Amino acid sequence: MITNIEMMEDTNDQDDNIDIDSNGGTIDESGDIEEEGSPQVRLDNNILHMLKQNDSSITSLCIYLNCEEYVEPFFNSIDWKKDGDCILKNTKLKKLQIYYDLGANYMLGEGGNKLPTKQQLQDFFSCIYKNRSIKTLNLSYIQIVGEFGGGIIEGLCGHPSLVRLEIKVMESIAYCALGKVLKHPASKLEDLCISYGQLDNERFGILCDGLLGNNTLKKIDLGGNIKITSVGWRALLPVLQHPNCKLVELNLCHNEINDEGAIILGSALSGSSVKNLNLSLIKSISSRGWQTLLNHLTQNSITHLNLSDNRIDNNGLAALTSISTLKSFDISCNQSITSSGWQSFFDSLRMRETQLEKLDLSCNYIGNEGAAGLGRLLSNMSTLKTLDMNNMDGRLIAISPRGWQTFFNSLQDSSLDLVNLDFSNNNIDDEGLQLLVRLVSRVSSLKYMNLSCNRLITPTGWQALTGYLQSPNGCALESLDLSANIISDDTLIAVIRTLVQNNTLKRLTLYECTDDDEIHLITERGWEAVSNLLCNKASIMDTYNSNHTLCDIYDLGYDVDDMNLPDDLISYLELNKNKNKVEVTRQKILQTHFSTEDGDTSKMQVLLDMELKMLPSAIAWIGRPLPIGWEGVQVSGLSTMYNLTRRLPDLFDSSPQKKKPSAAKRKRSM
Numbered sequence: 001m002i003t004n005i006e007m008m009e010d011t012n013d014q015d016d017n018i019d020i021d022s023n024g025g026t027i028d029e030s031g032d033i034e035e036e037g038s039p040q041v042r043l044d045n046n047i048l049h050m051l052k053q054n055d056s057s058i059t060s061l062c063i064y065l066n067c068e069e070y071v072e073p074f075f076n077s078i079d080w081k082k083d084g085d086c087i088l089k090n091t092k093l094k095k096l097q098i099y100y101d102l103g104a105n106y107m108l109g110e111g112g113n114k115l116p117t118k119q120q121l122q123d124f125f126s127c128i129y130k131n132r133s134i135k136t137l138n139l140s141y142i143q144i145v146g147e148f149g150g151g152i153i154e155g156l157c158g159h160p161s162l163v164r165l166e167i168k169v170m171e172s173i174a175y176c177a178l179g180k181v182l183k184h185p186a187s188k189l190e191d192l193c194i195s196y197g198q199l200d201n202e203r204f205g206i207l208c209d210g211l212l213g214n215n216t217l218k219k220i221d222l223g224g225n226i227k228i229t230s231v232g233w234r235a236l237l238p239v240l241q242h243p244n245c246k247l248v249e250l251n252l253c254h255n256e257i258n259d260e261g262a263i264i265l266g267s268a269l270s271g272s273s274v275k276n277l278n279l280s281l282i283k284s285i286s287s288r289g290w291q292t293l294l295n296h297l298t299q300n301s302i303t304h305l306n307l308s309d310n311r312i313d314n315n316g317l318a319a320l321t322s323i324s325t326l327k328s329f330d331i332s333c334n335q336s337i338t339s340s341g342w343q344s345f346f347d348s349l350r351m352r353e354t355q356l357e358k359l360d361l362s363c364n365y366i367g368n369e370g371a372a373g374l375g376r377l378l379s380n381m382s383t384l385k386t387l388d389m390n391n392m393d394g395r396l397i398a399i400s401p402r403g404w405q406t407f408f409n410s411l412q413d414s415s416l417d418l419v420n421l422d423f424s425n426n427n428i429d430d431e432g433l434q435l436l437v438r439l440v441s442r443v444s445s446l447k448y449m450n451l452s453c454n455r456l457i458t459p460t461g462w463q464a465l466t467g468y469l470q471s472p473n474g475c476a477l478e479s480l481d482l483s484a485n486i487i488s489d490d491t492l493i494a495v496i497r498t499l500v501q502n503n504t505l506k507r508l509t510l511y512e513c514t515d516d517d518e519i520h521l522i523t524e525r526g527w528e529a530v531s532n533l534l535c536n537k538a539s540i541m542d543t544y545n546s547n548h549t550l551c552d553i554y555d556l557g558y559d560v561d562d563m564n565l566p567d568d569l570i571s572y573l574e575l576n577k578n579k580n581k582v583e584v585t586r587q588k589i590l591q592t593h594f595s596t597e598d599g600d601t602s603k604m605q606v607l608l609d610m611e612l613k614m615l616p617s618a619i620a621w622i623g624r625p626l627p628i629g630w631e632g633v634q635v636s637g638l639s640t641m642y643n644l645t646r647r648l649p650d651l652f653d654s655s656p657q658k659k660k661p662s663a664a665k666r667k668r669s670m
Contacts, residue, residue, distance in 0.1 A: 040097065044074060051086035051093070060095040065106070065116055065142070073114050080123035087127035096128065097138040108139075109148035118148060125152055132160045140168040140193070153177040158186035166193040175203050179210025187216055195251070196224035201232035208235040213242055219249040223278070226254070230261040237268040249276035253306070257282050259289035266296030276304040280330070283311060287336065290316035298322040308360065309333040314341030321348040328358040332388070335365055339397050342370030346377040358386040362422070366392055368403035375410030382415040390450065391425040401429040401456060408435035417445050424452040424481065430461030437464045441471055449477060452509065453484040462491045469498040469505075481509040488513075489526035496529045499547055507552040520564075527566055534572035535588045540606070543592050548584045551576035574632030583627055587634060594622070594640045607644055619644070 040060040041047050050058050065075050087093070100106040109118045116124075128134065137156075144153060144167060153170075154177035156162060170178070181187060199207070199222070211217065222228075239245060250269075257265065262285045269277070277297075285293070290312045297305075303325055313336040320331075337345075342364070349356075354377075366374070371392075378384065392399045399407070404427060412435070421440070428436070428451070440446050451457075469477070482495075487510065499505060513522050534550060536542035551573050554565075578584050593606070610618060622637035622644075 040095070048078070048083070048086060051090055052083075054090055054092055056092045059092055060097075061093060062097045062099050065098065065100050066114065073116070075124075076114065076116055076120065080120060080127060084123060084127035087124075088130045090131060091133045093131065093133050095136040095138075096134050098142060100142045105143070107143040107145050107149070108152060109146065121152070125155055129155050129159065134159075134161055136164040136166070137162055138166040140166045143169040144174040145169075145171040147173060150174045150177040154180055156181050157184040159188070160186075161188065163188055164191035164193070165189060168194065168197045170194075170197065170203070172203055172206055175206040175210070179206060182210040182214050182217065187214075189216055191219040192217060193221040194225070195221045198227065199225035199232075200227040201229055201235075204228050204232040205235045208239050211239045213244050215244040215246055218246055219276075220247060221251040223251045223253040223255065226256040228255060230258065230264060233257065233261045233264045233268075237264060240268045240272040240274065245273055247272070247274055249304075250274050251278040252282070253278045254281040256284050258284050259286055259292075261285075262289035262293040266293040270296045270299040272300060274300060275302060277302055278306040280306045280308040280310065283309075285311065287311060287313045287316060291319055294319040295322075301325045304328040306330040307334065311336055313337055314344070317341055317345050318348070321345060321352065324352055324354070326354065326356060327383075329356060330358075330360040332360045332362040332364065335363070337364065339365065339367030339369040342366045343373035346370065346373035350377045350380065354381070355383045356381070357383050359384060360386075360388040362388045362390040362392070364392065365397035366399060367397035368400055368406070370397075371399045371403045371407045372410070375407045378416060379410055379414045382417065384416060385418060385445075386420040387418060388420075388422040389426070390422045393425060393427050398427060401427050401432055404428045404432040405435060408432055408439055411439050414439075416443065418443050419445050420448040421446065422448075422450040423454070424450045426454055427456055428454040429456040430458055430464075433457050433461040434464045437468045441468055444476060446476055448479045450479075450481040451485070452481045455484075455486055457485060459488070459491045462487065463494065466494050466498050469495065469502070475502065475504050477505055479507040479509075480505060481507075482513070483509045484512045484514075486513070486515060486521065488521040489523055489529075492522055492526040493529045496533045499533060499550065500545070502547060503549050505550055508550060509552070509554060511554045524564070524566070527564070527569055531566055531569040531572060534569070534576065535592060537592050540589055540593050543589050544585055546588065548576055548581045548588075571633050577631045578627075580627060583624075583630075586621065586624065590622070590637055590640065591633070591635045594637070595635055607640075608647060 040062050041058060043051075043061060043063045047058060047061070051061070063075060064073065066073055087096075106115075109121060111117070128137070143149070149171070150173040153167075153174050156165070157180055159181075165181075167178070182189065182192075194207070204225070211220075240247065252265070279293075290310065294312075294316055298319070300323075302323055305320075305323070305326060305328070308330045309332070312331070312334045317331070317334075317337050318341070320326075361374070366389075378387075416439075418440075423436070433451075433454070440449070492510070492513075495508075499508075510522065514520055530553065533547050536546045553573065572588070575584055575587060607615075607618060619641065622640050624637065626634060626636060
């Protein structure tokens with residue numbers, strides 16, 4: 001125990017700071033997180049006080065304009081002329097979201113029961129206009145209509161710090177106001193999001209007029225505006241071709257663009273400044289339209305291109321080989337491309353010595369022929385970091401187990417240094433997995449690997465994976481998905497034994513591990529092994545040396561109750577989510593070896609047997625203050641302190657006449 005305390009105290013200085021979520025504020029359920037990593041908080045009395053204090057922990061704020069039916073909205077309770085300084089003078093706030101219940105159809109400025117008045121809204125937005133720290137403003141949950149809504153938008157003209165604006169439903173008058181914001185000489189806007197904003201040709205034309213000549217905007221999201229026709233897309237041409245245009249990222253996904261629109265867009269994009277282009281989910285462009293559009297893109301220095309879920313065929317794919325600047329390429333779910341088309345494409349890329357860093361080929365009919373071509377391409381590539389080949393077992397043209405073996409074998413001498421691998425939902429068998437493990441064992445940077453739903457792999461094959469997890473290079477892995485495989489208790493226990501000293505793996509996904517009859521193969525015995533990995537109760541030292549990193553073993557979208565996880569396992573997983581691993585270790589030791597909630601005070605003996613000179617360190621360790629923002633169950637050491645003082649009252653007597661008890665006397669007092 002003395003050694004344990006010394007070790008814990010020595011390591012305490014290494015990581016004694018934990019992230020404070022909101023200092024008591026309410027975290028918004030939307031999960032919208034500021035780029036700096038600060039969680040978004042919802043305005044309440046506590047947060048209002050912190051805003052007035054210019055608290056540096058409040059950088060992302062959500063303000064609700066409504067609330068539950070029988071509760072007075074907090075927004076209405078604030079006198080924004082009097083208390084608006086909490087926004088106006090705040091220098092720490094970076095992101096502000098104005099939120100209204102999605103179940104309602106609220107128009108900004110609309111009157112009604114418990115709705116803010118126009119005067120309240122004007123006073124509030126006046127504070128936003130004068131703030132000099134807000135970079136992101138999200139108005140996408142309310143409708144901006146009428147003169148009042150237009151006036152609110154126009155008030156953003158020349159905002160001193162606003163960089164990103166998110167809006168959605170707006171009338172023409174509001175788009176005219178937005179155009180004034182974009183044309184203002186002091187505008188700093190770089191990012192505009194109007195996805196699924198009900199844009200039609202008229203409104204889009206007004207927006208393009210505002211965009212014409214703008215030299216600050218770098219990113220615009222126009223996805224999901226299906227009412228724009230070829231007439232509307234024609235208005236974008238002068239915007240992209242204007243010499244002042246600085247647009248780098250353009251999102252046009254899920255729009256109703258036909259072949260005529262594709263030709264117009266191709267002309268608009270040709271030679272433009274756009275580097276990052278999203279053209280996914282556009283089913284209305286035919287094979288010929290795609291070929292024309294993609295040929296135009298050869299005039300661009302496109303680096304990031306998303307063409308997923310479209311009707312691109314061999315001819316369209318062949319046109320892409322002329323784009324030599326690609327670094328990130330998503331061509332998933334284009335099932336009109338044949339295996340021979342894929343092979344020709346990969347061979348052409350190999351001849352051009354492409355510098356791809358991210359490649360998504362998932363849900364395609366590549367087949368063995370295409371997989372062999374991909375192997376030849378990747379064997380001489382050192383730049384690739386992310387490879388997604390999930391769900392390549394389509395009924396028409398699947399990669400067979402032998403095809404996977406050939407693919408992995410061709411990469412054995414490659415210089416790949418991958419970070420993210422996804423081979424889920426495929427026909428990889430034992431031999432294929434052994435070849436894959438041999439490959440990744442030489443990859444020191446691999447952090448994420450998905451092998452879910454490869455049901456041809458047997459316990460013999462999984463044994464190769466346990467050897468990889470024990471290797472030094474395997475220590476970089478942070479996420480391993482083995483879900484929906486035929487994995488039993490014995491296989492799981494073999495994997496778990498390799499993770500005792502592992503301090504990098506945070507997620508080991510294991511849901512739906514069933515046999516052919518859909519019977520769960522992981523039972524109480526397997527979950528008990530996982531629980532023992534996270535908190536070995538055999539001794540204090542075993543608990544100290546347990547795994548304090550693994551914090552997730554199931555998919556977030558899966559019902560954890562169906563997995564029948566033990567309560568203590570769920571508790572340990574929650575506990576491991578905390579970044580302060582010294583405190584995680586302390587909590588596990590307190591809960592396992594010193595908790596007296598059941599009335600058993602015999603656990604105090606280890607303290608009573610301790611050398612007197614070590615007791616101050618032990619007492620300080622036991623009584624350490626509880627951290628703020630802790631996840632999972634937490635036990636205070638105060639009850640242990642209380643029982644210790646009861647057992648050794650003389651130890652805490654400051655009278656000089658009292659003699660401190662000897663260890664033998666302390667034992668006799670038992």
